[in-house]
Amino acid sequence: MKKSTLILILIITTHLFADYSKEATLQPKLFQSGGEKQWSPITGQKITKFYKTTYVAKLASNGRFRQYTSISELLMDAKESGIDINSTLVIDAKTQKYIDAKEAYFLLNSTIDPTFGVVGTLAFKDKKTALGFEKIYGGKIVTFKKALHVAQKNLKNSIYFMSNIYKKKLYPMGEKIYKKRCKNIDLSDYIEINELENDISKGKICGDLSDKHTFALALYLWDVKREGGISNNTQKVKVKEDEKCPVCGMFVYKYPRWAAQIFYKHGDHEHHLSFDGVKDMMKFYFNATKWGRYDFAKKKNISKMLVTDYYTQKAIDARDAYFVIGSNIYGPMGNELIPFSTKQEAQNFKEDHEGKKVLKFNEIKESLPYSLDTK
Amino acid sequence: MQNKINRFLLDFSVLSIFRRGSKNIFIFFVFTLLIFLLSSILFISNSIKSELDTTLNELPDITVQRLQAGRAINMPLSRVDRLLAIEGVKAVIPRVWGYYYFANAGVNFSVVGIDSFEDQYRDLYSKLCDKFDFDRLKKDSGMLVGVGVKKILQNSFYGDYFNFVKPDGGLTKIKIDGVFKGDTKLESNDIILLTSQKAREIFGMNKNEAVDFVVKVANPTEIPNIARKITTLYPDSRVVTKEDLSISYQNLFDYKSGLFLALFVISAFTFFMIIYDKASGISSDEKREIGILKAVGWKIDDILKEKFYEAFILSFASFVTALCLSLFYVYFLNAPLLKNIFIGYSTLKPAFDLPFAFDFQTNAIIFFLTVPIYIAATIIPSWRVASMDADEVMR
Numbered sequence: 001m002k003k004s005t006l007i008l009i010l011i012i013t014t015h016l017f018a019d020y021s022k023e024a025t026l027q028p029k030l031f032q033s034g035g036e037k038q039w040s041p042i043t044g045q046k047i048t049k050f051y052k053t054t055y056v057a058k059l060a061s062n063g064r065f066r067q068y069t070s071i072s073e074l075l076m077d078a079k080e081s082g083i084d085i086n087s088t089l090v091i092d093a094k095t096q097k098y099i100d101a102k103e104a105y106f107l108l109n110s111t112i113d114p115t116f117g118v119v120g121t122l123a124f125k126d127k128k129t130a131l132g133f134e135k136i137y138g139g140k141i142v143t144f145k146k147a148l149h150v151a152q153k154n155l156k157n158s159i160y161f162m163s164n165i166y167k168k169k170l171y172p173m174g175e176k177i178y179k180k181r182c183k184n185i186d187l188s189d190y191i192e193i194n195e196l197e198n199d200i201s202k203g204k205i206c207g208d209l210s211d212k213h214t215f216a217l218a219l220y221l222w223d224v225k226r227e228g229g230i231s232n233n234t235q236k237v238k239v240k241e242d243e244k245c246p247v248c249g250m251f252v253y254k255y256p257r258w259a260a261q262i263f264y265k266h267g268d269h270e271h272h273l274s275f276d277g278v279k280d281m282m283k284f285y286f287n288a289t290k291w292g293r294y295d296f297a298k299k300k301n302i303s304k305m306l307v308t309d310y311y312t313q314k315a316i317d318a319r320d321a322y323f324v325i326g327s328n329i330y331g332p333m334g335n336e337l338i339p340f341s342t343k344q345e346a347q348n349f350k351e352d353h354e355g356k357k358v359l360k361f362n363e364i365k366e367s368l369p370y371s372l373d374t375k
Numbered sequence: 376m377q378n379k380i381n382r383f384l385l386d387f388s389v390l391s392i393f394r395r396g397s398k399n400i401f402i403f404f405v406f407t408l409l410i411f412l413l414s415s416i417l418f419i420s421n422s423i424k425s426e427l428d429t430t431l432n433e434l435p436d437i438t439v440q441r442l443q444a445g446r447a448i449n450m451p452l453s454r455v456d457r458l459l460a461i462e463g464v465k466a467v468i469p470r471v472w473g474y475y476y477f478a479n480a481g482v483n484f485s486v487v488g489i490d491s492f493e494d495q496y497r498d499l500y501s502k503l504c505d506k507f508d509f510d511r512l513k514k515d516s517g518m519l520v521g522v523g524v525k526k527i528l529q530n531s532f533y534g535d536y537f538n539f540v541k542p543d544g545g546l547t548k549i550k551i552d553g554v555f556k557g558d559t560k561l562e563s564n565d566i567i568l569l570t571s572q573k574a575r576e577i578f579g580m581n582k583n584e585a586v587d588f589v590v591k592v593a594n595p596t597e598i599p600n601i602a603r604k605i606t607t608l609y610p611d612s613r614v615v616t617k618e619d620l621s622i623s624y625q626n627l628f629d630y631k632s633g634l635f636l637a638l639f640v641i642s643a644f645t646f647f648m649i650i651y652d653k654a655s656g657i658s659s660d661e662k663r664e665i666g667i668l669k670a671v672g673w674k675i676d677d678i679l680k681e682k683f684y685e686a687f688i689l690s691f692a693s694f695v696t697a698l699c700l701s702l703f704y705v706y707f708l709n710a711p712l713l714k715n716i717f718i719g720y721s722t723l724k725p726a727f728d729l730p731f732a733f734d735f736q737t738n739a740i741i742f743f744l745t746v747p748i749y750i751a752a753t754i755i756p757s758w759r760v761a762s763m764d765a766d767e768v769m770r
């Protein structure tokens with residue numbers, strides 16, 4: 001994991017990305033059938049917009065063509081629906097004609113922005129042209145096999161990279177469009193995202209939308225609405241002005257960036273205690289009675305534990321969070337356990353802020369918060 | 376109650392003010408002038424402070440520009456994704472905006488292009504997005520204009536549309552779909568709001584470009600770190616954080632308010648000089664009057680009361696007059712002359728109007744600094760005289 005994060009950082013930091021249009025300049029060839037042929041079935045990206053990095057492969061089951069905008073999508077589809085990877089065709093970025101992928105020269109990780117994630121490819125039939133591009137845009141010329149291998153190795157990073165963009169830009173945009181324009185859409189009608197896009201774009205189920213908005217809306221509907229997942233958690237940890245931290249006695253509302261809460265349920269009512277940092281919350285969690293007459297505060301009564309994610313400042317479940325200790329960021333009570341919702345974020349923070357360790361909730365021992373105090 | 380305010384005493388004091396007309400008019404005049412100066416200064420600095428606060432609040436967490444040969448050039452939109460991938464970044468908003476010079480009226484309009492489905496970088500815009508139907512704006516290529524723009528356009532007989540001259544000389548006709556008003560005049564007066572496509576068309580910008588990016592960060596602690604990462608990622612960018620900007624604004628403000636403090640100190644000093652002069656002596660005329668009053672049977676108590684009324688009426692009248700004058704001067708006339716001290720500030724913000732910010736505290740300070748002191752300065756010497764024997768005073 002550490003190594004791949006490093007690679008990710010390297011990829012991101014060493015290049016100044018060049019502006020290169022991947023849009024089709026000749027009449028594009030669309031392989032799939034129906035109105036949905038304009039979009040990739042995996043990510044829903046528009047084929048003609050990223051035409052110069054597209055791939056085509058046949059489904060192993062029925063031999064139907066599938067067209068993708070990037071090598072990562074090809075790999076994702078190979079895993080999901082089973083394609084005949086030997087049948088892969090790739091576009092020649094120069095001539096914009098499809099060629100057999102096995103015979104093409106792949107320019108890997110040039111300064112041209114990858115279409116999806118962190119691995120970008122440009123394919124050429126002619127080695128000379130490929131070398132010419134390498135001179136301008138950098139990167140490395142490899143075979144199809146090697147390109148697949150690198151893309152596969154970085155697939156997780158690619159998906160993570162894209163999920164950030166989706167989460168921060170496209171889902172919110174899609175949600176706005178959905179709320180403003182759309183009436184009920186039955187998502188069970190669609191097998192793949194490009195069918196939905198076709199209905200949005202041609203069927204105009206949400207009125208006239210540009211390509212960008214169509215994509216954002218489809219993505220939101222597909223990933224957020226349909227899955228029901230990615231609970232759109234926009235809540236912060238809410239603290240009233242009179243709440244004091246039972247461990248240190250400070251007013252918690254003054255430090256909203258560090259607020260943490262434990263909810264206890266006993267009998268028929270639920271109430272919560274707020275803390276001005278995870279460290280104090282953990283001290284209380286392990287031994288509540290040490291801090292006063294908190295007889296109800298038994299571990300088995302806990303219904304919910306919330307902490308404030310360092311990056312997003314939103315409330316996340318403490319028991320699913322990752323904590324970084326020993327960093328150069330201090331809370332109101334000094335050294336802290338700093339919470340993150342994903343391991344990647346925690347890892348990233350640890351590298352940025354000289355953290356010592358990433359811990360999961362159940363790896364935190366009772367003695368740890370006290371040892372942080374003495375540092 | 377009767378005991379407290381003696382109507383005859385009050386009558387007497389009013390008459391006594393008029394009796395020494397020329398002297399009291401002079402005092403009234405000086406008093407008014409000084410309080411006017413003091414309160415104007417405090418009003419202006421208050422007003423600018425509140426202006427500064429709104430400006431600082433509105434500032435984006437991070438602004439990213441692209442530099443070439445030291446000048447800002449347009450940002451390619453493809454950079455948005457890389458910035459979004461940085462942990463801790465909440466949103467990246469490409470801005471399409473610029474100034475449009477309207478030669479007819481000799482003014483600059485701020486033309487702002489927005490996408491109503493995107494995150495907005497100013498509260499005003501998100502409010503407008505909710506309020507106005509941007510679909511319609513898109514369909515009939517309309518625009519929303521600030522109140523000031525509307526007025527200027529009307530003066531040039533553009534009632535419901537405006538022709539923008541594009542860089543290539545062609546015209547773009549845009550309909551005025553609505554007029555809006557912001558919370559402060561400053562933030563909305565000169566703004567023309569339209570869709571980003573139209574804004575790009577007017578400025579002759581490529582559709583894959585924006586003027587600059589605004590980066591929103593959820594946790595302010597993380598801003599410097601993210602700014603550093605952006606510079607590493609795109610070395611040709613200039614990254615300006617909220618802190619940088621607010622420091623430069625604050626510096627300017629502090630410098631200017633230093634000048635104001637000097638003015639304040641001088642006028643306060645003058646005031647106390649006059650007070651001291653008055654407190655240290657009392658004219659023989661006044662002495663004789665007190666003596667006569669005592670001789671006809673007035674108690675010391677009554678004399679002091681009468682003097683109190685006199686001083687209070689005079690000082691309070693000047694205080695109220697001065698306050699009204701300075702309110703008029705600062706907020707209606709926009710503080711000519713005094714505002715010039717702030718000319719340095721207004722180069723940062725071209726359209727500069729003093730926003731109304733009435734601070735009760737400031738006025739209380741001015742009141743207690745002047746009125747009670749003046750009253751004391753009148754009563755104390757009178758008391759000294761009144762406590763002497765009447766014949767000694769009249770001698």
